[in-house]
Structures are given as C-alpha cells and as structure tokens.
Amino acid sequence: xxxxxxxxxxxxxxxxxxxxxxxxxxxxEIRKLKYDIERKNTGSVTLHELELCLDAAKRELETWNYIxxxxxxxxxxxxxxxxxxxxxxxxxx
Numbered sequence: 001x002x003x004x005x006x007x008x009x010x011x012x013x014x015x016x017x018x019x020x021x022x023x024x025x026x027x028x029e030i031r032k033l034k035y036d037i038e039r040k041n042t043g044s045v046t047l048h049e050l051e052l053c054l055d056a057a058k059r060e061l062e063t064w065n066y067i068x069x070x071x072x073x074x075x076x077x078x079x080x081x082x083x084x085x086x087x088x089x090x091x092x093x
Contacts, residue, residue: 012074019068026061033057 005013033054036042042050 016071019064019071022064030057
C-alpha cells in the first residue's frame, strides 16, 4: 500500500534537502577559499578580498546551519540536530 505524503511533508523534505545542499556547498566554498588564501592564489582579486569572501561564506554557513537546525527541530529530531551542529540548545522557544 502506498503511503500518502501531505503537501506539508513534501515542503519540509524539500526545505531539508535545500538546506543540506547549501551547507555542503558552503563547506566546499570555504575549503577552496582557505586553500587559495594559504597558497596566495588570488587570481584577479586581492588577498584581502579573498579573506572578506571567506568571512562572508562562514557567516552564511552559520545561517544555513541555523535554518537546518530549525527544520530538524520541526521534524522533532533533537538529537540529530545536536549531532550535526555540535551543541545542545534550549528548544522551548
């Protein structure tokens, strides 16, 4: 028997997948920026501009981690969210 998925569940799943993919993409971007900064591979930008990009990417990663945690908490996956983010928070907002 097929299980019916509600529109709310579909949206939650899509949001989860989107946040997860954004987190992975940001992690890759951060690694590449760190690599370029360490080796002074600046191309047509300055080292300072690369450092600014790295800082912005780190802040965006924090934002996506927060969004991901909210999605996981909406699913009721408290332990999973704690494991991913490495911290235990108060979920009684």
